[in-house]
Amino acid sequence: MAALYPYTFLNHIDAKDIEVPLQRYTHKFGAHRNEVARLKAHEKDFLFQSLKMLRDNNNQLAFDLFEIPEAKEYLFNWIILVHANQVMVFDGPVTDAYGLLAPAEKRKNKRFFLWILKMGCIGWRSF
Numbered sequence: 001m002a003a004l005y006p007y008t009f010l011n012h013i014d015a016k017d018i019e020v021p022l023q024r025y026t027h028k029f030g031a032h033r034n035e036v037a038r039l040k041a042h043e044k045d046f047l048f049q050s051l052k053m054l055r056d057n058n059n060q061l062a063f064d065l066f067e068i069p070e071a072k073e074y075l076f077n078w079i080i081l082v083h084a085n086q087v088m089v090f091d092g093p094v095t096d097a098y099g100l101l102a103p104a105e106k107r108k109n110k111r112f113f114l115w116i117l118k119m120g121c122i123g124w125r126s127f
Contacts, residue, residue, distance in 0.1 A: 004028075007042040022050050036070045048074040066112060076116050079109045088113065 005021050013021065025047040029036055039047065048071045054062040065071040082096045083089050083106075090110040094101045101109070 003040045003043055005043070005046075007040075010042055010046040018050075021046065025050065033070075044070070044074055052078075066108060072112075072116065075112060079113045083109065083113070 051063040056062045065075055090106050
């Protein structure tokens with residue numbers, strides 16, 4: 001399947017240009033869920049990064065990526081980026097792009113990370 005948008009476009013997108021690609025990928029996610037697994041790696045990263053940022057009217061996360069099976073590779077990589085500091089740090093203060101992680105989120109990240117390692121569910125991809 002051909003990519004809807006090339007890697008360079010999605011990874012260097014301006015805020016003013018994000019609306020149309022976001023609509024196209026969220027439509028695919030909602031209406032054609034079976035096609036999400038066939039997206040290219042950069043497209044999945046864009047989709048799940050966008051879903052991770054979306055908020056509802058109460059300023060709560062609109063999507064819990066841990067409940068989306070297609071997001072497990074994205075989450076695994078995200079957890080490594082957020083928690084890695086020579087060793088994986090799940091205790092103590094950990095921040096991501098939005099600030100300090102809550103203890104409940106750190107526990108959820110740790111459980112998911114250890115489960116993935118135990119199950120060997122991730123197909124490593126090269127960048």
